[in-house]
Amino acid sequence: MLAEIITIGDEILIGQIVDSNSAFIAKELNKIGVSVYQITSVQDDQTHILKALSEAEANADIVILTGGLGPTKDDITKKTIAEYFDDTLIENTSVRKNIEHIWNVFVKKPLKQVNIDQALVPSKADVLMNKYGSAPGMWLEKENTVFISLPGVPYEMKALMEDEVIPKLRTRFKFPYIAHKTFLTYGLGESVLAERIETFENELPYFIKLAYLPSLGRVRLRLSAKGEDKHTIETEMRKQTDILLPQISDVFVGFEDDLSIEAVLGKHLTQLNKSVATAESCTGGLIAERFTANPGASKYFKGSIVSYTKETKVNLLKVSEELIDDHSVVSAQVAEAMASNALTLLNVDYAIATTGNAGPTKDDTAEDLGVVYIAVATKEKVYSEQFSFGNHRIKVINKAANKAFEMLQKEILKK
Amino acid sequence: MLAEIITIGDEILIGQIVDSNSAFIAKELNKIGVSVYQITSVQDDQTHILKALSEAEANADIVILTGGLGPTKDDITKKTIAEYFDDTLIENTSVRKNIEHIWNVFVKKPLKQVNIDQALVPSKADVLMNKYGSAPGMWLEKENTVFISLPGVPYEMKALMEDEVIPKLRTRFKFPYIAHKTFLTYGLGESVLAERIETFENELPYFIKLAYLPSLGRVRLRLSAKGEDKHTIETEMRKQTDILLPQISDVFVGFEDDLSIEAVLGKHLTQLNKSVATAESCTGGLIAERFTANPGASKYFKGSIVSYTKETKVNLLKVSEELIDDHSVVSAQVAEAMASNALTLLNVDYAIATTGNAGPTKDDTAEDLGVVYIAVATKEKVYSEQFSFGNHRIKVINKAANKAFEMLQKEILKK
Numbered sequence: 135m136l137a138e139i140i141t142i143g144d145e146i147l148i149g150q151i152v153d154s155n156s157a158f159i160a161k162e163l164n165k166i167g168v169s170v171y172q173i174t175s176v177q178d179d180q181t182h183i184l185k186a187l188s189e190a191e192a193n194a195d196i197v198i199l200t201g202g203l204g205p206t207k208d209d210i211t212k213k214t215i216a217e218y219f220d221d222t223l224i225e226n227t228s229v230r231k232n233i234e235h236i237w238n239v240f241v242k243k244p245l246k247q248v249n250i251d252q253a254l255v256p257s258k259a260d261v262l263m264n265k266y267g268s269a270p271g272m273w274l275e276k277e278n279t280v281f282i283s284l285p286g287v288p289y290e291m292k293a294l295m296e297d298e299v300i301p302k303l304r305t306r307f308k309f310p311y312i313a314h315k316t317f318l319t320y321g322l323g324e325s326v327l328a329e330r331i332e333t334f335e336n337e338l339p340y341f342i343k344l345a346y347l348p349s350l351g352r353v354r355l356r357l358s359a360k361g362e363d364k365h366t367i368e369t370e371m372r373k374q375t376d377i378l379l380p381q382i383s384d385v386f387v388g389f390e391d392d393l394s395i396e397a398v399l400g401k402h403l404t405q406l407n408k409s410v411a412t413a414e415s416c417t418g419g420l421i422a423e424r425f426t427a428n429p430g431a432s433k434y435f436k437g438s439i440v441s442y443t444k445e446t447k448v449n450l451l452k453v454s455e456e457l458i459d460d461h462s463v464v465s466a467q468v469a470e471a472m473a474s475n476a477l478t479l480l481n482v483d484y485a486i487a488t489t490g491n492a493g494p495t496k497d498d499t500a501e502d503l504g505v506v507y508i509a510v511a512t513k514e515k516v517y518s519e520q521f522s523f524g525n526h527r528i529k530v531i532n533k534a535a536n537k538a539f540e541m542l543q544k545e546i547l548k549k
Numbered sequence: 550m551l552a553e554i555i556t557i558g559d560e561i562l563i564g565q566i567v568d569s570n571s572a573f574i575a576k577e578l579n580k581i582g583v584s585v586y587q588i589t590s591v592q593d594d595q596t597h598i599l600k601a602l603s604e605a606e607a608n609a610d611i612v613i614l615t616g617g618l619g620p621t622k623d624d625i626t627k628k629t630i631a632e633y634f635d636d637t638l639i640e641n642t643s644v645r646k647n648i649e650h651i652w653n654v655f656v657k658k659p660l661k662q663v664n665i666d667q668a669l670v671p672s673k674a675d676v677l678m679n680k681y682g683s684a685p686g687m688w689l690e691k692e693n694t695v696f697i698s699l700p701g702v703p704y705e706m707k708a709l710m711e712d713e714v715i716p717k718l719r720t721r722f723k724f725p726y727i728a729h730k731t732f733l734t735y736g737l738g739e740s741v742l743a744e745r746i747e748t749f750e751n752e753l754p755y756f757i758k759l760a761y762l763p764s765l766g767r768v769r770l771r772l773s774a775k776g777e778d779k780h781t782i783e784t785e786m787r788k789q790t791d792i793l794l795p796q797i798s799d800v801f802v803g804f805e806d807d808l809s810i811e812a813v814l815g816k817h818l819t820q821l822n823k824s825v826a827t828a829e830s831c832t833g834g835l836i837a838e839r840f841t842a843n844p845g846a847s848k849y850f851k852g853s854i855v856s857y858t859k860e861t862k863v864n865l866l867k868v869s870e871e872l873i874d875d876h877s878v879v880s881a882q883v884a885e886a887m888a889s890n891a892l893t894l895l896n897v898d899y900a901i902a903t904t905g906n907a908g909p910t911k912d913d914t915a916e917d918l919g920v921v922y923i924a925v926a927t928k929e930k931v932y933s934e935q936f937s938f939g940n941h942r943i944k945v946i947n948k949a950a951n952k953a954f955e956m957l958q959k960e961i962l963k964k
Contacts (some may be wrong), residue, residue: 144760145771146575147585148576149572149585156564157565162870171592172589184584205740287939289944324952328620328663345593347566347931348619348702356565417841419855422829422855423832426832431833436860440827442852446895450854480861493844495844524657526681527842527844
């Protein structure tokens, strides 16, 4: 079963926004066994959208469109869909009621004609109700291809995918069985890994594919299998997992589910009833921000001291000025003092600290650009490691955060 | 002048990564007057890539490919390009030297055959040297269409675009003149704005387009003009700006350049030689992280106290326990105390503080889900505002950070 995704909007083609919708839709489709053949971003232009629709119809059983459903005149998706289906737009009563409800409860301003017009849908469309906004989703069919049009606002689109589109697709089609297994590895580059497991890869059955997904210090190895028979797929995936694991045991740190490493850490900390805090210099609050992006973070995350100057390290984080002068602000000693002091000041079970030169220019410390010290403190001990994350600021910051999470995870798993 | 972007990689089509490269490439191309006609994401599959190349060639003068250049066998872009150009792969001496240099200086491990093979490029290709990695960029031409292949690692791709591709395109082509002007507005929804300026929009000359870009509490209005004559374009853009501005004066907060609001704030603070700190509860460090993502942030950003629990607010941020008990942790009083205390503790000229319920579930405070108080403190005063950012956690956190930056900008611009 093949799908295509079409994202509509000039703002994508001029680079004003990053299209994150496609990744979400692709992931949801993959989970139910639908492969995405192609993702196409097109302009707010009738001819272009019509061409994309017709090309997608030729390849795919399911075509999902996002974007171009706003109330303003640069959004022309709905008219184009009506044209493609040789249809006309009519007012849908439920959608009209939903719009009136949103305006009464949230917007609290007079309803304008452009908003009322959002209740116009092609007469052949089934409406998919949008809980978070005024633009409805639409479901149409043409010669065995299903066309689904969704608004481009990410949280509206996501709710529609999860609550309406996926359940309706499951009813409409019989899907093949798809399984993914992702092996998270740290410490070896993509090419070294690839050479090491070349034989394994060559001997995989035809219905299992291996992909390498390198990202800032970690490589994810993803096995993907697809077939009609769930039992065959699962048996073979288990068998290949058993073959692969011993070959990567020194760098394998766990299977990856949909959760980020900080979300996994959050689950561990919640289960253990332990708390964490951070003292951040070069990561500037990123570690705290990533912890707190997860619902329920207040159960285990107490806070952070972002100490971006020597003054803040001394006055707020109580790092001794002599220690900084003796060893420089980017040093194992300072990282460890930051972690130890955060542990005490924030009264937590674990503290992690970062200090380094993120660049782009070398500051007045002795250490090279990209050198970062990361420390972990517990009630029993404190230790640090030195890393060299290269010469690109955002990369250094993100690698340091990833590595800090990894060090904390290793510390917690020791228990 | 039209371009197409082709991104290659199964990891995009299964939704494992969001394609942020296309937006960057599109933005860079737009700046020099190249419009992107279409962005297409295709599988790591020779037939599919060949089809995309041929379709792009039919539409575009410039085709930029990213991805599929890693050292592992699931990366087949280079072989496919060679096939498309009826060419063979040969070892490029400069690329080989670059790879050996990277391995000697950074990787410090034996060089493997898969890495050496990255020096193989189509014999017809001009090599674009990759400063940050081993996969070279490539430039090929076919019947007046330029094909450029770049690695998919974002920071490698970005450096290649800025340092190699754009300068080389400027030499190779004569570009039309393109101008964008983006009006940042707060406080009115897209549809209300659209109705208000409908006449303006209808009377725009054919070579100027208006787009609405709504995002988390703000609507950007973007005028885009394109033509041969720079003088005509600039005169007309000024004229249309003068017509539009009086119609949106109550919601207009400034023109947006390529800089983020926090980068603009950083420039202001540096010029004024003023410092800033944050005390963050519901934003969890995001404001600090966004300040420090900018090079040179240590000139004005001193640090942050992320106080994610009542205990941290009391012990570290010195907010009085009675104040919290009397007014609840999500209140104007607590927000203002957080900002005032951060101002003192971190010894800065400006402090901003956030406290709120990000959700997804209502906690034990009196305030509703999504309610956030944001406070600004200076040496003379402290004040706060109450906001209601809805029921979606990530949206609430990001809207709160945006609004905090906006409040600080307004405070600084008062001077």
